[in-house]
Amino acid sequence: MEDIVIVGAGIAGLATSLGLHRLGVRSVVLESADGLRASGFALGIWANGWRALDAIGLGNILREKHNKISGDDLEYRCVNRGVLLETLENELPRGTIRYSSKVVHIHSEGRVKSLHLSDATVLRTKVLIGCDGVNSVVSKFLGFSKPAYAGRTEVRGFVCFKDGHGFEPKFMQFFGEGVRFGVIPCDGCNVYWFLTFTPSSQEKEMVKDPTKVKQLVLMKFGKASDKIRRMVWGNISKGNVCVLGDALHPMTPEMGQGGCSALEDSVVLARLLAGALRRSDGDNEHRAVSEALENLARERRWRCFDLISSSYIVGFMQESDGVLVQFLRDKFMAGVVLKRACFDCGDLALEV
Incomplete structure (x- = not known):
């Protein structure tokens, strides 16, 4: 006999149990799996969610592990779902969660409910x-x-760059031809991405087969923009080889940033490569060059993605006749273009 039983050790179940625990009320959480399930990989948490996390005493613990996404003053962070669940679990008394406890039937006995488990x-x-x-x-x-x-x-996908991804703390989304694609950094190494679309009957069958999901995602990236697809899945550098300029970030001309961004690439590469060569000797020169090019990839990846996607969207807006799109174009497009033009790639000063 238990006073309170919570079915499901997801975010809602564990947060509810922890909230009760903070108030001195014991509960039992039943989870059908044999451990925490971090499906979905990550989630965006807005200010209202952070207020709730603060209320149960987890806000500051999680803030230390996840970057605030720049933009409005409203707090927003992309949180690793596994980290969130583990943090909730760690704050609960041992034995609160009972794993491998699948409820198969519920029977009412007046005010008492009996839960029949699979075992x-x-x-x-x-x-x-x-x-x-x-x-x-x-x-x-x-x-x-x-x-x-x-x-x-x-x-949805979750990518870990062990040496850091170099993306700015921004939430970027791409829209086009029925596809919505977004990328959100969680911290300095982990990036969450998602792709949303309306599947055809054939695509519905592909989604059911995990082996075909990657094929479907790549196909959708191709429909949205082959430039975006190459930026996300391609390699900027490999060993002592890299690409710059249009070879790295071909884009539509609406932003007028093709040449400017190529100049940015050149300054960044020169700074990183010269610094690596200065610090190296003959024996480790190849390794130093490879690391410099990897640093170039990390530093330029997000900037290039931002320019490519923005250019595509601006071009779409320029060619659209809809009243709403025209309003947005006249109201905001100039600001989008000018904001991208304010970027500072830094000078050629080398680190000592």
């Missing part, structure tokens, strides 16, 4: 809280209908 265990509880996702057993017990399919599909 034949039966728990009785005075309070039952369902936090077990869209296919919730608790929701089914309450008589909820199955969730309706909205017609959109999202593929």
Whole structure:
């Protein structure tokens, strides 16, 4: 017999249990998996979410591990889902979460609910809280209908750059031809990306097969913009070889940044390469050059992605006749162009 049982050790389940714990109330969390599930990889948390995390005592712990995304004053950070779940788990008393505890049936015994688990265990509880996702057993017990399919599909990815990704703390999104693609840095090494689209009947079948998901994602990147696709999946450098200028970031002409960005590439490369050669000797010169080119890739990747996607969007807006797009174009496009022109690539001063 338990006073409070929470089904599902996801964000809602663990945060609810921790909130109760902070107030001196014990609960038990049942999780069907044999460990924490970090599916989805990451999530964006706005100011309201941070207020809730502050309320249960986790805000500052998580802020230290995740960069604030620049932009408006409203707090926004991309949080590693696994880190969030582990932090919640670590703050709970040992034994609160019971893994490999799948609820298969719920029976009402007046004010008490009995939970029948897949291993034949039966728990009785005075309070039952369902936090077990869209296919919730608790929701089914309450008589909820199955969730309706909205017609959109999202593929998500999480990439770790062990030596750092070099992206600015910005939330970038690309829209085009029914595809929405976004990239959000979590910290200095980890990047979360997502691709949302409306699948055709054939694509729905591909999504069901994990081996075909990458093929589908690459195809969608191709539809959105081959330039974006190459920037995300391609290598800027390999060993002692790299690319600059149009070879690195071919873009439509609407931003007028092709030549300017090529000049930026040149200054950054010259600074990094000369510095590496100055610090190296004959024996480690090749390694120093490779590291310099890798640093170039990290430093320029986000800037190039920003320019390519912005140029594509500005071109789309210039050629569109819709009233709303015309309004946005007249109101904001000049600011978008000027903001990209304010970038400072630095001088040629070498680090001593």
